[in-house]
Amino acid sequence: MSASAPDRYRPETRLVHSGILRSQFGETSESLFLTQGYVYESSLQAERRFKNEDPGFQYSRFSNPTVAMFEDRMAAFEGAEAARATATGMAAVTLALVGQLKAGDHVVAAKALFGSCRYIVETYLPRYGVSSTLVDGTDLQQWRDAVRPNTKTFFLETPTNPTLEVIDIAAVAQIAHQAGATLVVDNVFATPIFQSPLALGADCVVYSATKHIDGQGRCLGGIILASEDFIQKHVHVLLRQTGPSLSPFNAWVLLKGLETLPVRVRRQSDSAATLAVTLAEHPKVARLIYPGRPDHPQAAVAQKQMRGGSTLVAFDIKGGKSAAFRFQDALKLIRISNNLGDAKSLVTHPATTTHQRLTPAQRAELGIGDGLVRVSVGLEHPDDIVEDMLAALEAV
Numbered sequence: 367m368s369a370s371a372p373d374r375y376r377p378e379t380r381l382v383h384s385g386i387l388r389s390q391f392g393e394t395s396e397s398l399f400l401t402q403g404y405v406y407e408s409s410l411q412a413e414r415r416f417k418n419e420d421p422g423f424q425y426s427r428f429s430n431p432t433v434a435m436f437e438d439r440m441a442a443f444e445g446a447e448a449a450r451a452t453a454t455g456m457a458a459v460t461l462a463l464v465g466q467l468k469a470g471d472h473v474v475a476a477k478a479l480f481g482s483c484r485y486i487v488e489t490y491l492p493r494y495g496v497s498s499t500l501v502d503g504t505d506l507q508q509w510r511d512a513v514r515p516n517t518k519t520f521f522l523e524t525p526t527n528p529t530l531e532v533i534d535i536a537a538v539a540q541i542a543h544q545a546g547a548t549l550v551v552d553n554v555f556a557t558p559i560f561q562s563p564l565a566l567g568a569d570c571v572v573y574s575a576t577k578h579i580d581g582q583g584r585c586l587g588g589i590i591l592a593s594e595d596f597i598q599k600h601v602h603v604l605l606r607q608t609g610p611s612l613s614p615f616n617a618w619v620l621l622k623g624l625e626t627l628p629v630r631v632r633r634q635s636d637s638a639a640t641l642a643v644t645l646a647e648h649p650k651v652a653r654l655i656y657p658g659r660p661d662h663p664q665a666a667v668a669q670k671q672m673r674g675g676s677t678l679v680a681f682d683i684k685g686g687k688s689a690a691f692r693f694q695d696a697l698k699l700i701r702i703s704n705n706l707g708d709a710k711s712l713v714t715h716p717a718t719t720t721h722q723r724l725t726p727a728q729r730a731e732l733g734i735g736d737g738l739v740r741v742s743v744g745l746e747h748p749d750d751i752v753e754d755m756l757a758a759l760e761a762v
């Protein structure tokens with residue numbers, strides 16, 4: 367096996383080459399190691415491998431060459447010392463939080479979280495004696511006021527799902543560190559192409575690799591990136607002992623996805639920006655939210671911490687739920703699906719799908735009205751996307 371680590375290269379180059387482990391056959395493309403275990407040359411080697419004195423793999427619940435390539439490539443790109451891949455994005459979020467916490471601890475999180483992440487913080491952790499406070503992530507004073515002596519970690523996603531609010535990562539990291547807490551950032555919506563939370567002061571970044579990293583709607587996956595110390599202390603043992611591991615096959619799909627990630631994300635985000643221009647002026651649209659625009663509520667923060675806009679656009683259709691349903695049902699090219707980051711453009715109505723479990727008051731607090739629609743812009747020709755949207759708006 368040989369590994370290449372061309373750290374001196376630019377980000378796009380690292381996404382094609384970093385972390386590659388070539389076998390004795392010198393294959394061009396990354397190998398798929400579909401194996402559960404590994405054989406040892408001798409009893410002594412097995413003993414030394416288990417004592418961590420002999421480098422190599424032991425069992426694919428905790429290490430596998432294809433998974434390692436994915437982890438190393440992501441770490442090289444993100445500028446992280448270490449990474450651990452997981453079976454899904456939710457496994458990554460859960461491990462990154464649970465690994466740091468014990469009964470009696472306290473978590474502060476932004477309330478505009480993906481539904482399952484909010485469930486972990488609001489419902490699941492308290493069952494084990496970990497209390498939590500949800501704040502308006504854009505209001506820095508609320509983060510400060512929520513701190514308690516037992517606060518161990520802060521958690522946020524930015525831009526948020528589905529209203530694309532932008533939270534100031536550097537400012538929240540500073541508040542967390544002053545409180546002796548860590549900051550975990552879910553960077554799914556921004557993607558590693560447009561935002562680097564670790565460079566902004568976060569201690570840990572998590573991804574649902576299911577989204578843009580695969581980018582073609584095929585497999586689930588997740589990854590946790592942080593310092594070697596954070597991974598060893600909080601993630602490594604828990605992942606090894608509880609087993610929410612990424613399958614080598616999915617790691618291989620995700621590795622190949624990384625090669626094209628910058629090209630896809632930039633193209634999708636350019637198309638989303640074009641769509642936002644059209645929607646902002648449309649008489650049937652009451653409000654348009656797009657992080658790349660000067661009229662975004664946190665435009666200054668977005669400009670400070672993001673290198674691009676977003677592949678997602680959110681907007682309120684005048685006429686509430688019935689108008690939003692008519693619009694979605696009239697789309698011909700763009701399909702109704704709660705997923706995002708796919709090559710195929712997808713549309714969802716958060717109030718009746720992803721955020722259905724929240725009360726109307728909780729949805730109102732988050733700006734999720736009955737007319738809100740979220741579009742994940744894909745790789746189709748931008749004119750076809752815009753034409754489909756305009757024709758569907760005509761039907762409203």
Ligand SMILES: Cc1ncc(COP(=O)(O)O)c(C=O)c1O
Nearest residue numbers: 454455456480552554574576587
């Ligand atoms: C912001 C965010 N975080 C985490 C997840 C969970 O990822 P997964 O579905 O891969 O578990 C999702 C989507 O499902 C998401 O949108």
